[in-house]
Amino acid sequence: MGAGARETPQRGVAVELQGLRRSYDGFDVLRGVDLSVRAGELLAIVGQSGTGKSVLLRQIIGLERPDAGRIVIGGLELPRYLAIPPEEKPFRIAMVFQSAALLASLTVAENVGLRLRERRRHSAAEIEAITRRVLADVELEGTEDKLPSELSGGMRKRVAIARALAIDPELILYDEPTADLDPILTQQIGELIRRIRTTRGSTQIIVTHNLPLARAIADRIAVLDRGRIVECSTPAELAESRQPLTREFLRAAALGL
Amino acid sequence: MAVEAVGRVPRRPGPVGRLGAGILDLLQVLGEAASLFAAAVRASAFAPIDRQRVVVQMVRVGTDTLSIGALLSIFVGMVLVVQAADQLRDVNESVLGPIVGLAMTKELGPVMMAFLLAGRAGSAMAAELGSMTVYDEINALRTMDIDPVRFLVMPRFVAATLALPLLILYSDFIGVWGGAVVVAIDPAIKLTVNEYFARMLEWVHLSDILIGLVKGLVFGMIASILPCTFGLRTRGGTEGIATATTAAVVWSFILILVFDFLIVRGSFAAG
Numbered sequence: 001m002g003a004g005a006r007e008t009p010q011r012g013v014a015v016e017l018q019g020l021r022r023s024y025d026g027f028d029v030l031r032g033v034d035l036s037v038r039a040g041e042l043l044a045i046v047g048q049s050g051t052g053k054s055v056l057l058r059q060i061i062g063l064e065r066p067d068a069g070r071i072v073i074g075g076l077e078l079p080r081y082l083a084i085p086p087e088e089k090p091f092r093i094a095m096v097f098q099s100a101a102l103l104a105s106l107t108v109a110e111n112v113g114l115r116l117r118e119r120r121r122h123s124a125a126e127i128e129a130i131t132r133r134v135l136a137d138v139e140l141e142g143t144e145d146k147l148p149s150e151l152s153g154g155m156r157k158r159v160a161i162a163r164a165l166a167i168d169p170e171l172i173l174y175d176e177p178t179a180d181l182d183p184i185l186t187q188q189i190g191e192l193i194r195r196i197r198t199t200r201g202s203t204q205i206i207v208t209h210n211l212p213l214a215r216a217i218a219d220r221i222a223v224l225d226r227g228r229i230v231e232c233s234t235p236a237e238l239a240e241s242r243q244p245l246t247r248e249f250l251r252a253a254a255l256g257l
Numbered sequence: 258m259a260v261e262a263v264g265r266v267p268r269r270p271g272p273v274g275r276l277g278a279g280i281l282d283l284l285q286v287l288g289e290a291a292s293l294f295a296a297a298v299r300a301s302a303f304a305p306i307d308r309q310r311v312v313v314q315m316v317r318v319g320t321d322t323l324s325i326g327a328l329l330s331i332f333v334g335m336v337l338v339v340q341a342a343d344q345l346r347d348v349n350e351s352v353l354g355p356i357v358g359l360a361m362t363k364e365l366g367p368v369m370m371a372f373l374l375a376g377r378a379g380s381a382m383a384a385e386l387g388s389m390t391v392y393d394e395i396n397a398l399r400t401m402d403i404d405p406v407r408f409l410v411m412p413r414f415v416a417a418t419l420a421l422p423l424l425i426l427y428s429d430f431i432g433v434w435g436g437a438v439v440v441a442i443d444p445a446i447k448l449t450v451n452e453y454f455a456r457m458l459e460w461v462h463l464s465d466i467l468i469g470l471v472k473g474l475v476f477g478m479i480a481s482i483l484p485c486t487f488g489l490r491t492r493g494g495t496e497g498i499a500t501a502t503t504a505a506v507v508w509s510f511i512l513i514l515v516f517d518f519l520i521v522r523g524s525f526a527a528g
Contacts, residue, residue, distance in 0.1 A: 061400050086402035094400065101397035103389070115401040118408070167401070 012040035012203030013074030013091050013170045015060065020069035022055055029055050030066070031227035037205060039074075042197045044206045044214035046249060047224035053207040054098070056224070057173045060205070061095050073171060086119065091171065094164035098176040100156040102148040102163070108135070109144035112163045134162040138192060154185035161192060165200075172196070174206040178213055186210065190217045211253045215239075223249070286508070290486040293410060297482065300404070300411040307412060314416030321377040322370070322424060329369055330428040334361065334435025342439075342446050350448045354457030357436035362461060362469045366428040367421075368517055371476035374421055375509035379484040382413050383505035386488025387498040395489065410485045414478065421477030422470040429469065433457065472520055476513050483509045 020033040029052040037043045047053050058064045060071060062082045071078040074091050081089065102111045110117075112134060113127040122130070135141055138158040148156055157177055164172050177193065178186040194217045197204060208214055214221045215235040222232040223246050231243045238246060270278060334357055341356045386409060389395050398405050433454075440446050440453045487505035491497045 058396075063396050063399060095397070097393040097397055099392045101393040103394055103397075115403065118401070118403050 011170060011201045014039045015171065015203060015205065016070070016072040017056075017060070018070040018072075020056070020059060020071065021067045022052070022059060022064065023067060029227055030059070030069075033069070033224075033227070033229055035222055035229050035232065037203060040197075040201045040203055042193070042204045042206070042217060042219045043222060044208060044218035044220075045222045045224055045229075046208060046211055046214050048245075049209060051224050052227050053209075053224055054175050057095065057175050057205070057207055061093055061173055087121070092167050092169040093171045093173070094167055094169040095173040096157070096160045096164050096175065096177055098179050100148070100153075100160040102156055102159055104148055106147075107144065108140070108146050108148070108151070108159050111148065111159060112166050114163065115167050130166055131162075134165040135159075137165060137195075138162045154181050154188065157181065157185075157189055158192065161189075161196075165196070168200075169202055171203045171205070174204065174208075176208055177206060178208065178210055186213060193217055211249045215253075286486060286490075289490060290482050293406065293486050293489070294478065294482045296406045297410050297414040297485075300407040301415055304407050304411070306415065310408075310412040311415050311419075314412045315420050317381070318374065318378045318416055318420040318424075321381065322373050323427070325377070326370060326373055326424055326428055327431050329373065330361075330366070330431040331435035331438075333365055333369065334432035334437075335439045337361075337365075337432075338436040338439040338446070339443070342443070346445070350446060351452060351456050352460075353436065353440065353446070353448055354433075354453040354455070355460035357433055357453075358457035358461035359465060361429045361432040362465045364469075364517075366425045366432060367469045367472035367476060368513065370421060370424040370428050370473070371480055371513045372510060374417060374424065374477065375480040375484070375513065376506055378417065379480045379509050380502050380506050382481065383484035383488040383491075383502045384498055386410075386485055387491035387501040390489055390491045391494055391498060405489070410482075410489075413485060414481045417481035418474055418477035421480070422473035425469050425473040426466075429466070468520070468524055472517065475516050475520065479512050479516060480509050483512060 015035075015037040017033050017035040020030050021028070022030040033052075033056060045053055045056065055064070059066050060073070060078075062078055073081060073093070076090070084090075102108075103114070106114065109128070109131050113131045116122045116127045116130060131144065132141070135143065138161055140155060140158055140162065143151065143155065143159070148159070151159065161177070174193065178189050181189065190213050193204060193206065196202060197217075206214070206218065211221075215238065218235065220232055220234055221238050222229050223238075223243065224230070225245045231238070231241060231246055233241065239250065241247065241250070337357050337360055338353055341353055342350060345352065386395075389409070395405050395409075398408060437450050437453055440448055441450050484502075484505040487501040487508070491501040493500075
């Protein structure tokens, strides 16, 4: 793994966050987040538990509205983007949840092809072909008829990624994609995300507290501390950081924690 | 800093405060349920209905309720005859048929089946949607531009609303036959089964059955919308799912009885 030059035509979208604020019951979780993500970039956001990483992703995809600040994706303000009917959206955003969030009553193939089926713009044969292709991309051929309960944690995460890929998104958000996975599965998921970066060129934002993973796959790493981005740099620059939280993370990573 | 923090700790509310909070919470649930009802009706009216998903839900409702519904109905019909026969032994046993027929079609069939639907299928709906909420499956649908109301609530709403009137007819039929069994085998009852049914048919009119079916439509809506509301507002992991499920069943029972009173009162007022 490791950041390499982009090999595919760029088809991701840029993301711009300006002064993003969000509080719950008077407690400020996001305290003015400013962040720019370039089109096609793979950006990791690291930070301690409870610093608002997942909250940040929920704002970006529109599951929650910020109290203040702007989110601009692909040149469109988020509220404007969300108001566009699904069929007319100029680009697509997908999210991979920490729990994978597969629908338990649907098979793997039904989960992966869900959005395509609901949009009713593809024939059944097309949906089946897309499903097979993205399942092959995540190396899960032959699992089409299995239920999520029959899969391991790592397989469920990969199905969730396949479900995201099925809509061919320009922006993919990952919430702790390797949480609860062993180091080998973590590496596999990391390689998969890196491969998506090189083969598809989608912009990807990964929230994680796994700094070694972030350093191995990301173009840049943003450090979130108490609701603010305190540093955003390349993995090489991060290694030389004098930022206290970053130093703590690096020390913990060096100890293999 | 410490003093500030202590100053900000809210005082534990007293009995009046807790009552007020409970009332506000109830009003919020009812408001959310009304809003979800409107959204489900809109989705049923304007979006293409996914028949397959509705059928799946109807089958679920059926498998959850048919066998227990039959047991409940037959024994309630039998108990009605035993109780009424004891009271009427020295008066007029010929009204046994009308008593069972009217009680089953107008009141017991609808309420009993609605409780059964809320207790079995409704609790399953609340638990399933609660689990989907807690484990981000609902949010996953939203990020895929799939409306959870159209995808999850509407099929359950349509299935329960259509299934309950059918279940009520089923319960009425089994209940009156349960009464007939007791009439046939209880030596203390002098009435014949033919007389039991003949008198029942004289007294039970189509309008009585229709009132039961109207109740079925209304109760079916309640027994699906309230569990879905509680399921979608679930917070706090496994414990939250259990709490939401219990609350869904309890409030469904209460609202069914409230609407039962309103429908009965309305039907009498309308003559």
